[in-house]
Amino acid sequence: MDVVSGQEIDFVSGNLAKAIRASMSIPGVFEPVRTDQYVLVDGGAVNNYPVDLAKSLGADIIIGVTFKKNPRTVENVKNVADVLTALAADLSNKKFGGNVAQTDLQIDVDVHGLGAASFTEEAIDSLIVYGDVAARAKLPELIELRKSLGLPDTTLRQAGRGLPPSKQNDSRKPVRGGTLSVGARIDSEELASVMLGACYQSGRTLYPKVELDFRLGKRSYGRAALSLSPATNWLIGGSYRYSYYEMRLYHNGEHTTDLNYLEHLFHLGVSRYWHDMKAEIGAKFQSRRYDDLYSSFEWQMPITNKIENLLIYFADFKYDNQDSEVYPERGMKSGVRLEYLTDDGAHYGENHGLMQFGVHYEHAIPLGKGFTLMPSVYGRSIPSANTSLGNQNMIGGIGTMGHYISQQLPFAGIYRMQVVGNHLGIVGLTGRKRIGKNHNIFAVANYAKDADEIRHFLSENNRLGAALGYGYKTPFGPVEGHFSWSNTTSKFAFFLNLGFMF
Secondary structure (H helix, E strand, O other): OEOOOOOOOOOOOOOHHHHHHHHOOOOOOOOOEEOOOOEEOOHHHOOOOOHHHHHHOOOOOOEEEEEOOOOOOOOOOOOHHHHHHHHHHHHHHHHHHHHHHOOOEEEEEOOOOOOOOOOOHHHHHHHHHHHHHHHHHOHHHHHHHHHHOOOOOOOOOOOOOOOOHHHHOOOOOOOOEEEEEEEEEEEOOOEEEEEEEEEEEOOOOOOOEEEEEEEEOOEEEEEEEEEEOOOOOEEEEEEEEEEEEEEEEEEOOEEEEEEEEEEEEEEEEEEEEOOOEEEEEEEEEEEEEEEEEEEOOOOOOOOOOOEEEEEEEEEEEEEEOOOOOOOOOOEEEEEEEEEEEEOOOOEEOOEEOEEEEEEEEEEEEEOOOOEEEEEEEEEEEOOOOOOOHHHOOEEOEOOOOOOOOOOEEOEOOOOOEEEOOOEEEEEEEEEEEEEOOOEEEEEEEEEEEEEOOHHHOOOOEEEEEEEEEEEEEEOOEEEEEEEEEEOOOOEEEEEEEEOOOO
16 A cells, blocks of 8 residues: 555566565554655555455456454554554455455454464464364365366365364464364164263463263263373373273174173373374273173183273374265275283283284275275284183274274174174275265175184184165265175174264
8 A cells, every 4th residue: 555645556567575575564563665656555454355456367266265353342452553453454444345245255264362463383373273164164165166167076175073183283283272062873773872072272381181072872981181282293191981881792693792881991191193193102091890791602701800900001003194084085094003901010810911903904095086996904913811801802884993892893794793703804895986076875895804813813714794885975974874794694784874973
């Protein structure tokens, strides 16, 4: 803006450095730029949202970002800078409304009281996240805009559950703020479940974060967690969870066991995040009280004690760069987990502790025109001397690891939890075709080997399973139904699910 005439000056040629310097000359903060004709300051005073200029330069589509304005009060006009900002806002409002009307897509960001002078590291991190949240709220409109230009929508990360934990900590410090969340789901196996959650992140030293979660259903629990961030991408955290499980276990397709128990779980870990990776080491104390055990099957090592206390040391590594939590079309998800079980900190019974090992790998490969191929490999190995029924290998369900308990691995054709041998390996292949924006048809085939003794792994159980289904992707989770069969059950089954898995 030329201070002498009060007119907008639009640079389209000439000295680039001088034009940038003039645009940076905030009144009252930086000295104006003087030329033979003008005394120049930041043009935001007359046109802070220059859609008209972009149009005149040939822009066909304009996506604009605005900030939700804090109401002006006597209390927040305190100094010269506040007065100048208020005056500039009044001047720029003359063009603002007309320019907004010319915007193809407007993203309005709630910056929670932060302003043009908020340059601290914490404020910048907060602004980045506030912008990300506002843009994700406009994701359906962004996708429609891409489609109107003849561009595919497959390169956009879907909103749904949001970013994986590793990406929430992508090379930036935690951000202050609080959230409340609620989730609900219905399926033909577990019926109804509800999840409630609350989280608050402080901006103070070490960025303490408090989380509360409650799940209501056949697997009910309450969880409280506290974490600290001593450095960027590092977390130290602890949690306590009180759970009640009503578990129906199956063997070779037949319902054999009802296992009900209460669990106290204390978890302490140190985590390091990278762009798509997370590594964690720690320990957890697990105390279970088995209320009921009804079984028609003679387990190799049945539960003999009503109360079981374990101290478990663990190391966990995860990698996830898939483009969506639901029906991903590209990217890989993998992980390795080691656990060392003890009942006194060093031993299990009269022997050394028990080592447990798990691995998983899944890769979404786009083949064009909405078709995705997904090979997968899963495995878990536990000692033959493992006496805990609650830690046995389990398989069942499609696409979700640890749905009922952490060691449950997915296997098409089997539902609920099928107890299998101590040494387990699964290979699978999923083909999925997206029709339009949200319709998905998929087929799954998998094969598993398991045995109680590693020396019998190749000669014992051969399990085959397959499924064919349809899913519709909504912002509240998938609506999905599929038919399946396995040689373990020798039966066809139908599964219906509404909502995200949790």
